[in-house]
Amino acid sequence: xxxxxxxxxxxxxxxxxxxxxxxxxxxxxxxxxxxxxxxxxxxxxxxxxxxxxxxxxxxxxxxxxxxxxxxxxxxxxxxxxxxxxxxxxxxxxxxxxxxxxxxxxxxxxxxxxxxxxxxxxxxxxxxxxxxxxxxxxxxxxxxxxxxxxxxxxxxxxxxxxxxxxxxxxxxxxxxxxxxxxxxxxxxxxxxxxxxxxxxxxxxxxxxxxxxxxxxxxxxxxxxxxxxxxxxxxxxxxxxxxxxxxxxxxxxxxxxxxxxxxxxxxxxxxxxxxxxxxxxxxxxxxxxxxxxxxxxxxxxxxxxxxxxxxxxxxxxxxxxxxxxxxxxxxxxxxxxxxxxxxxxxxxxxxxxxxxxxxxxxxxxxxxxxxxxxxxxxxxxxxxxxxxxxxxxxxxxxxxxxxxxxxxxxxxxxxxxxxxxxxxxxxxxxxxxxxxxxxxxxxxxxxxxxxxxxxxxxxxxxxxxxxxxxxxxxxxxxxxxxxxxxxxxxxxxxxxxxxxxxxxxxxxxxxxxxxxxxxxxxxxxxxxxxxxxxxxxxxxxxxxxxxxxxxxxxxxxxxxxxxxxxxxxxxxxxxxxxxxxxxxx
Amino acid sequence: xxxxxxxxxxxxxxxxxxxxxxxxxxxxxxxxxxxxxxxxxxxxxxxxxxxxxxxxxxxxxxxxxxxxxxxxxxxxxxxxxxxxxxxxxxxxxxxxxxxxxxxxxxxxxxxxxxxxxxxxxxxxxxxxxxxxxxxxxxxxxxxxxxxxxxxxxxxxxxxxxxxxxxxxxxxxxxxxxxxxxxxxxxxxxxxxxxxxxxxxxxxxxxxxxxxxxxxxxxxxxxxxxxxxxxxxxxxxxxxxxxxxxxxxxxxxxxxxxxxxxxxxxxxxxxxxxxxxxxxxxxxxxxxxxxxxxxxxxxxxxxxxxxxxxxxxxxxxxxxxxxxxxxxxxxxxxxxxxxxxxxxxxxxxxx
Numbered sequence: 001x002x003x004x005x006x007x008x009x010x011x012x013x014x015x016x017x018x019x020x021x022x023x024x025x026x027x028x029x030x031x032x033x034x035x036x037x038x039x040x041x042x043x044x045x046x047x048x049x050x051x052x053x054x055x056x057x058x059x060x061x062x063x064x065x066x067x068x069x070x071x072x073x074x075x076x077x078x079x080x081x082x083x084x085x086x087x088x089x090x091x092x093x094x095x096x097x098x099x100x101x102x103x104x105x106x107x108x109x110x111x112x113x114x115x116x117x118x119x120x121x122x123x124x125x126x127x128x129x130x131x132x133x134x135x136x137x138x139x140x141x142x143x144x145x146x147x148x149x150x151x152x153x154x155x156x157x158x159x160x161x162x163x164x165x166x167x168x169x170x171x172x173x174x175x176x177x178x179x180x181x182x183x184x185x186x187x188x189x190x191x192x193x194x195x196x197x198x199x200x201x202x203x204x205x206x207x208x209x210x211x212x213x214x215x216x217x218x219x220x221x222x223x224x225x226x227x228x229x230x231x232x233x234x235x236x237x238x239x240x241x242x243x244x245x246x247x248x249x250x251x252x253x254x255x256x257x258x259x260x261x262x263x264x265x266x267x268x269x270x271x272x273x274x275x276x277x278x279x280x281x282x283x284x285x286x287x288x289x290x291x292x293x294x295x296x297x298x299x300x301x302x303x304x305x306x307x308x309x310x311x312x313x314x315x316x317x318x319x320x321x322x323x324x325x326x327x328x329x330x331x332x333x334x335x336x337x338x339x340x341x342x343x344x345x346x347x348x349x350x351x352x353x354x355x356x357x358x359x360x361x362x363x364x365x366x367x368x369x370x371x372x373x374x375x376x377x378x379x380x381x382x383x384x385x386x387x388x389x390x391x392x393x394x395x396x397x398x399x400x401x402x403x404x405x406x407x408x409x410x411x412x413x414x415x416x417x418x419x420x421x422x423x424x425x426x427x428x429x430x431x432x433x434x435x436x437x438x439x440x441x442x443x444x445x446x447x448x449x450x451x452x453x454x455x456x457x458x459x460x461x462x463x464x465x466x467x468x469x470x471x472x473x474x475x476x477x478x479x480x481x482x483x484x485x486x487x488x489x490x491x492x493x494x495x496x497x498x499x500x501x502x503x504x505x506x507x508x509x510x511x512x513x514x515x516x517x518x519x520x521x522x523x524x525x526x527x528x529x530x531x532x533x534x535x536x537x538x539x540x541x542x543x544x545x546x547x548x549x550x551x552x553x554x555x556x557x558x559x560x561x562x563x564x565x566x567x568x569x570x571x572x573x574x575x576x577x578x579x580x581x582x583x
Numbered sequence: 584x585x586x587x588x589x590x591x592x593x594x595x596x597x598x599x600x601x602x603x604x605x606x607x608x609x610x611x612x613x614x615x616x617x618x619x620x621x622x623x624x625x626x627x628x629x630x631x632x633x634x635x636x637x638x639x640x641x642x643x644x645x646x647x648x649x650x651x652x653x654x655x656x657x658x659x660x661x662x663x664x665x666x667x668x669x670x671x672x673x674x675x676x677x678x679x680x681x682x683x684x685x686x687x688x689x690x691x692x693x694x695x696x697x698x699x700x701x702x703x704x705x706x707x708x709x710x711x712x713x714x715x716x717x718x719x720x721x722x723x724x725x726x727x728x729x730x731x732x733x734x735x736x737x738x739x740x741x742x743x744x745x746x747x748x749x750x751x752x753x754x755x756x757x758x759x760x761x762x763x764x765x766x767x768x769x770x771x772x773x774x775x776x777x778x779x780x781x782x783x784x785x786x787x788x789x790x791x792x793x794x795x796x797x798x799x800x801x802x803x804x805x806x807x808x809x810x811x812x813x814x815x816x817x818x819x820x821x822x823x824x825x826x827x828x829x830x831x832x833x834x835x836x837x838x839x840x841x842x843x844x845x846x847x848x849x850x851x852x853x854x855x856x857x858x859x860x861x862x863x864x865x866x867x868x869x870x871x872x873x874x875x876x877x878x879x880x881x882x883x884x885x886x887x888x889x890x891x892x893x894x895x896x897x898x899x900x901x902x903x904x905x906x907x908x909x910x911x912x913x914x915x916x917x918x919x920x921x922x923x924x925x926x927x928x929x930x931x932x933x
């Protein structure tokens with residue numbers, strides 16, 4: 001990837017090269033630009049892409065270094081174990097989210113049963129709960145001294161070893177937690193796919209003799225399959241990236257291995273090599289996602305969106321549908337939130353209030369800074385590609401948004417290695433030249449942490465900004481130009497006002513992702529600088545679950561904001577109303 | 584101000600779109616670029632506006648050279664003082680009607696604001712000044728876009744398919760209103776359209792563009808009466824095609840002989856006849872014998888479908904009056920020579 005990125009950047013911007021049509025929305029004409037503008041507009045996305053591929057490049061470079069000492073040992077002893085657990089988690093989560101997400105999506109879009117419209121948006125709620133927060137809540141409920149086991153013992157008069165009870169702190173437990181919080185990815189994409197399916201194809205299936213179930217299996221499901229695969233791929237990427245859940249449950253995966261190699265052994269090479277192996281897993285998932293998205297594009301042959309044929313469920317089948325939707329909402333959101341609230345109320349340390357405010361402030365500073373920078377960067381990238389829609393700018397944007405697939409722990413290693421190298425080089429030079437030691441300037445700084453967040457979450461803002469910009473009629477640009485606006489004035493007077501809601505949404509999404517982020521923060525935060533997520537993790541690691549509940553609840557509360565916005569969009573978009581475009 | 588496009592060439596990748604196209608619009612004139620879709624006419628408009636960089640040629644607006652491909656000169660659109668109205672109007676959805684119209688006007692003095700309000704009033708839009716574009720009907724959006732393009736008082740005005748998005752019943756009214764405004768202000772205007780009726784209705788001068796080249800230019804009357812190619816003749820509606828051979832400087836056909844000066848003796852030629860150029864002969868013995876296949880009253884005229892002996896395809900005739908022969912009747916038909924055009928070769932394939 002480094003090689004490719006470098007080659008892309010070195011190619012001279014060739015204004016006379018024919019522009020290949022790569023996207024449907026792209027205007028067929030070449031926008032007109034003064035030569036100076038062409039340079040700036042092409043150079044900017046390329047520079048951003050280079051800056052944003054640096055962490056991945058740093059990790060891949062370490063594959064070339066000889067493994068020695070602990071690294072060699074690590075590779076031979078723990079690698080197979082990590083790979084096996086990671087695969088186990090991946091398969092379990094993959095199957096779980098696919099069934100839960102697709103099933104609930106089909107029920108709420110194509111069946112009518114009591115509460116289906118409430119479930120349509122409530123099924124998204126678990127998205128607000130990070131996996132590690134679920135882990136804290138369920139550990140409290142299901143551990144030996146917890147309410148469930150205590151009640152069972154009281155009820156049946158069992159003693160400690162009289163009965164078998166599933167161990168929540170296991171790979172199986174982690175899988176269950178992750179399925180419960182990640183299925184909404186599949187649910188959201190599958191639901192959209194079902195809604196967008198033309199009523200005609202389903203009606204044709206019925207007239208050709210398919211029962212409702214058959215038309216689901218033979219028409220709706222195959223048509224929605226790319227969306228379902230894409231949703232599963234997103235959930236799997238989150239699974240690969242998860243650190244908090246598996247670490248708390250003591251499950252050994254690549255992420256725990258990377259964090260341990262870095263924080264406990266200080267072994268840079270081992271951490272980088274484990275990261276590289278994890279990246280290859282992630283790459284496979286990214287390819288799967290890209291492939292299925294590409295297929296999803298050309299699906300609909302008919303553009304008629306009317307009310308979908310709804311199957312009215314009664315009696316037992318209605319009760320079954322209610323149960324099937326209530327279980328994920330209940331276990332993925334209501335129960336953990338109630339448990340956390342119960343635990344939080346049990347804590348009476350009013351003196352700690354100041355401490356929580358400080359955590360909140362730290363999380364807001366990191367989240368807010370990253371969100372603003374991510375949106376500005378995304379606008380620059382997307383607008384650059386609009387002004388100069390060349391293969392070069394598009395490739396640059398693709399590279400710059402690769403970071404979303406990189407797990408936080410890997411990202412931390414990828415940022416820390418070059419920043420430490422830069423610090424050492426600067427320190428050495430300053431000592432030799434001025435006899436002054438500068439120490440670590442970048443490493444352990446807020447700037448480095450924000451940079452890591454930015455690389456990791458840029459794709460979130462870029463996707464939103466690019467989609468919003470793509471909806472603006474290119475003739476708007478032309479009209480503004482002819483009426484006397486230069487390129488920058490056009491952005492200011494036309495594009496930014498039109499994109500404002502999308503920009504706010506993009507900033508919000510990045511903000512929430514940063515607040516929830518755990519492993520990179522854990523590895524990179526400045527000394528004595530804790531965030532909500534880090535503090536919750538530290539309390540939980542010390543088995544002080546009740547104290548972990550308060551920061552956890554705050555994280556869920558913040559995470560709820562975008563989820564509520566999403567839910568409102570869902571509640572407003574009635575099946576069949578269609579997703580008709582904005583301005 | 585005049586507009587002069589000189590030797591414009593342009594290509595998208597390998598596809599040549601414009602090939603040495605020269606068009607001039609005299610001050611105050613409304614010129615029309617007429618051609619089928621995909622002939623490069625919108626590209627030419629975008630090159631004039633500066634939204635597209637031509638691969639070759641020069642653009643001169645009011646004596647000022649604004650683009651010269653050979654010299655690498657390309658003035659950006661915001662520096663050209665042109666008005667451009669897009670086919671889809673491209674009104675800014677986040678601005679009120681007044682703010683849309685005032686977008687290109689830098690001077691916000693009370694006098695200017697009054698002038699803009701007056702323009703809105705004249706086009707019947709003053710009541711919508713504070714509304715947003717989505718509440719306007721198609722015709723209102725069109726008028727708003729026209730006022731917006733004219734508000735900065737551009738040197739020239741470019742209109743891209745200005746009336747094609749309008750309902751047919753509205754089109755004529757909106758067109759007359761717009762044309763009256765342009766004529767009153769004496770704005771130099773270049774209109775792009777694929778609709779010959781529309782072009783005839785508004786143009787002082789027509790430029791026919793075909794496959795990236797100007798194939799004929801002139802007043803609408805000249806082009807209607809003297810089309811240079813069969814395809815130009817066909818622009819104004821379906822034609823009757825009759826084949827024949829040149830004998831003594833005339834094409835001899837079953838419908839009579841047509842003057843064909845300059846054609847080789849014995850060459851095969853085709854005669855295209857406008858349906859309105861077919862005449863029912865009043866005098867017995869005049870014209871060619873034909874049988875009526877079908878007759879439809881269209882209002883002020885009647886369309887007859889005729890089978891003529893020696894002609895394979897049935898011919899159409901538009902004849903005045905409501906009393907007409909019935910299907911099956913025999914008639915005699917003649918041709919108005921001013922509405923018949925002779926072309927070399929097989930005109931049916933053109």
